[in-house]
Amino acid sequence: MFAHVDINNCYVSCERLFRPELERRVVVVLSNNDGCVIARSNEAKAIGIKMADAEFIVRERLKESNAVIFSSNYALYADMSARLMNNLARYTYTLMVYSIDEAFMALGNIKGIDLSQHAATISNNVFRDTGLPITVGVGPTLSLAKLANKAAKKQGRNFMVLDTEEKINAMVQTFPIEDVWGIGMAYYNKLREINIQTAHDFRSLKADFVRKQMTVQGWRLHQELWGIPCNVIKDVAERSKGIESSQSFNTYQTTLEKVEEAVAMHAGTVALKLRQQKSMALNLTVYLRTNKHNVKHDQYYPSLTVKIPFAANSVHELTQVCVQALRAIWQPGYNYLKTGVRATGIIPEGEVQNNLFNEYDNSRKQEISKLLDQINDRYGRGTLRLGVEGFDKTWKMKQDYLSRQYTTNWAEIIVTR
DNA sequence: TCTGGGGTCCTAGGACCC
DNA sequence: TCTGGGGTCCTAGGACCC
Numbered sequence: 001m002f003a004h005v006d007i008n009n010c011y012v013s014c015e016r017l018f019r020p021e022l023e024r025r026v027v028v029v030l031s032n033n034d035g036c037v038i039a040r041s042n043e044a045k046a047i048g049i050k051m052a053d054a055e056f057i058v059r060e061r062l063k064e065s066n067a068v069i070f071s072s073n074y075a076l077y078a079d080m081s082a083r084l085m086n087n088l089a090r091y092t093y094t095l096m097v098y099s100i101d102e103a104f105m106a107l108g109n110i111k112g113i114d115l116s117q118h119a120a121t122i123s124n125n126v127f128r129d130t131g132l133p134i135t136v137g138v139g140p141t142l143s144l145a146k147l148a149n150k151a152a153k154k155q156g157r158n159f160m161v162l163d164t165e166e167k168i169n170a171m172v173q174t175f176p177i178e179d180v181w182g183i184g185m186a187y188y189n190k191l192r193e194i195n196i197q198t199a200h201d202f203r204s205l206k207a208d209f210v211r212k213q214m215t216v217q218g219w220r221l222h223q224e225l226w227g228i229p230c231n232v233i234k235d236v237a238e239r240s241k242g243i244e245s246s247q248s249f250n251t252y253q254t255t256l257e258k259v260e261e262a263v264a265m266h267a268g269t270v271a272l273k274l275r276q277q278k279s280m281a282l283n284l285t286v287y288l289r290t291n292k293h294n295v296k297h298d299q300y301y302p303s304l305t306v307k308i309p310f311a312a313n314s315v316h317e318l319t320q321v322c323v324q325a326l327r328a329i330w331q332p333g334y335n336y337l338k339t340g341v342r343a344t345g346i347i348p349e350g351e352v353q354n355n356l357f358n359e360y361d362n363s364r365k366q367e368i369s370k371l372l373d374q375i376n377d378r379y380g381r382g383t384l385r386l387g388v389e390g391f392d393k394t395w396k397m398k399q400d401y402l403s404r405q406y407t408t409n410w411a412e413i414i415v416t417r
Numbered sequence: 418t419c420t421g422g423g424g425t426c427c428t429a430g431g432a433c434c435c
Numbered sequence: 436t437c438t439g440g441g442g443t444c445c446t447a448g449g450a451c452c453c
Contacts, residue, residue, distance in 0.1 A: 006453095010453095031421035033421065035419075035421055036420050052420080052421085054419070055419075055420080056419040057420080099452075102453075181452080182450095182452080184452080185451095186450060187450080214450090215426090215450080216428095217450080240424075242424070244422080244423060244424075246422060248420090248422085291420090293419095340423095
């Protein structure tokens with residue numbers, strides 16, 4: 001059996017923990033750039049605020065409800081997430097961290113254990129020890145554990161156990177297909193056409209029909225809903241396969257110079273992440289985007305992937321390659337909204353292959369990067385950086401409602417206490 | 418006027434190999 | 436009338452997740 005655990009209204013709960021007077025009020029957290037709503041208190045859900053609603057569309061309604069609005073504060077959420085995961089690790093031998101606010105836990109095959117009591121204990125203890133409200137769903141596959149979690153929330157409970165065929169059968173009967181893990185808009189529309197409305201309807205489809213229509217992933221989901229495990233629970237996070245840094249501009253950009261600054265910053269961020277996880281990259285992709293929502297603008301979505309001859313993770317190398325790639329795809333005359341840098345072909349630092357004809361020596365760049373990291377660790381991100389990143393950063397994102405860094409910044413911690 | 422920023426996995430099809 | 440049959444690797448794009 002497996003448990004799926006997540007934090008209820010995660011980002012809102014993190015903010016409320018340090019502002020307890022916000023209980024029972026409409027609270028929302030906005031995405032980067034304060035663009036759209038990505039977390040809602042139950043009160044916000046009750047007045048009809050939807051996930052990913054654009055801020056400017058719900059602005060009036062939020063105002064009328066005397067809502068409290070926050071910009072995303074990832075330093076705070078990441079720290080609270082670490083506290084949750086440390087706590088959960090006490091209750092399992094295998095903890096799979098699935099996202100910032102979710103984890104799967106192996107519960108084993110122990111006869112006689114009262115799963116309901118166990119789930120309730122986890123939920124209550126985590127709340128007592130971290131202040132975070134969580135929900136626990138238990139089932140024989142990861143998909144059913146996830147489904148149990150969602151079902152618990154719908155019933156206003158903090159845990160649910162689906163440990164018998166009868167309970168599973170009863171639950172899938174009414175469970176909406178669009179709420180099933182792995183069913184997004186495209187599959188939902190497809191399934192609706194053939195009148196599939198519940199998880200039970202989907203289960204009743206023939207397995208090879210599902211395989212044909214929804215690839216092997218749909219087939220695995222189908223199996224899991226019948227209680228046959230296809231997803232494996234894994235302990236340690238594997239090395240990521242891609243590392244990306246990207247961001248929308250706060251206003252349209254039309255000059256190469258400004259976009260170069262942004263690309264250089266993203267290249268620096270990706271290089272830092274690579275070094276932090278002791279990896280190097282062989283491929284770098286730079287892309288540009290215009291605003292797809294603006295039908296009056298000409299659209300342009302170029303991207304270029306560059307294979308570099310030797311794996312790299314220094315800010316110099318990445319920035320140089322990425323800025324060159326940007327110049328190659330740059331076309332004047334468009335209103336650019338977003339740019340990003342992605343590294344793929346990621347290999348461990350220690351396993352970098354030397355080319356037979358390799359006269360290339362990057363030891364100096366490595367030393368410079370190390371020094372850069374040390375200085376920035378001590379004096380703060382961006383204290384030392386390449387000049388090409390620019391100084392005024394006029395394209396930087398909007399964060400009008402940012403809360404304090406209660407748990408990660410010493411000055412704030414003292415104020416909070 | 419204003420609509421996020423990360424990730425994952427899978428498939429089809431092209432390029433290339435012998 | 437005839438036009439091979441395997442492979443591998445890579446990439447773009449689509450689908451999904453939070």
